[in-house]
Amino acid sequence: MTLALWIVASLALAGVLALGVVLAETLRQIDRLRAEVSHRATSAPGGVPSGLPAGAPAPAFRFDTAHGRLSSTSFAGRRHVILFASPGCAPCERVVPTAARLADAGRIPDLIVVSRGEPGCQPAAWTGRRPGAVTLGTERGDAVSSLFDTAITPHAFVVGADGHIVAQGIASDPDHLLRLAGAAGDAREATA
Numbered sequence: 001m002t003l004a005l006w007i008v009a010s011l012a013l014a015g016v017l018a019l020g021v022v023l024a025e026t027l028r029q030i031d032r033l034r035a036e037v038s039h040r041a042t043s044a045p046g047g048v049p050s051g052l053p054a055g056a057p058a059p060a061f062r063f064d065t066a067h068g069r070l071s072s073t074s075f076a077g078r079r080h081v082i083l084f085a086s087p088g089c090a091p092c093e094r095v096v097p098t099a100a101r102l103a104d105a106g107r108i109p110d111l112i113v114v115s116r117g118e119p120g121c122q123p124a125a126w127t128g129r130r131p132g133a134v135t136l137g138t139e140r141g142d143a144v145s146s147l148f149d150t151a152i153t154p155h156a157f158v159v160g161a162d163g164h165i166v167a168q169g170i171a172s173d174p175d176h177l178l179r180l181a182g183a184a185g186d187a188r189e190a191t192a
Contacts, residue, residue, distance in 0.1 A: 059147035063137035108181040
């Protein structure tokens with residue numbers, strides 16, 4: 001073999017070895033991230049990633065709506081669902097409009113959607129609803145979600161007429177939301 005061929009072969013071998021090192025490091029980082037996510041998802045009691053437990057009193061809060069500031073005391077004595085959602089969250093963008101239709105139809109208790117971000121940043125499908133069974137508001141920073149100990153969206157809390165959390169969980173699709181509301185009892189009884 002000529003000297004030029006030896007040099008090319010050596011450079012090719014060095015390139016393959018370098019790619020192997022980069023691939024091994026990438027796989028190691030992926031394994032570390034998987035372990036961290038798994039630990040976070042199962043480290044809370046019952047494996048629930050976040051949220052105040054059933055039986056805990058629902059915290060009092062205030063948030064911004066299209067009609068001004070609203071207090072959670074507006075819902076005192078009524079069963080209701082608080083749904084934390086974020087614009088740009090694909091499951092949220094599917095669940096919120098469906099949840100609003102379910103609340104309007106009386107299939108779930110009155111719905112409070114607490115959106116992250118600036119007022120007016122919600123997707124068009126979330127806004128423009130008639131007043132009634134659905135209230136859409138925006139939290140400042142994480143003022144409301146931190147009271148409920150949640151950082152995950154969409155996350156729903158069913159609050160009983162007595163002001164205690166009846167059920168909570170990730171509401172990544174309408175069926176999850178209906179199951180949570182079902183754990184709280186019949187919506188027609190709860191809102192009557």
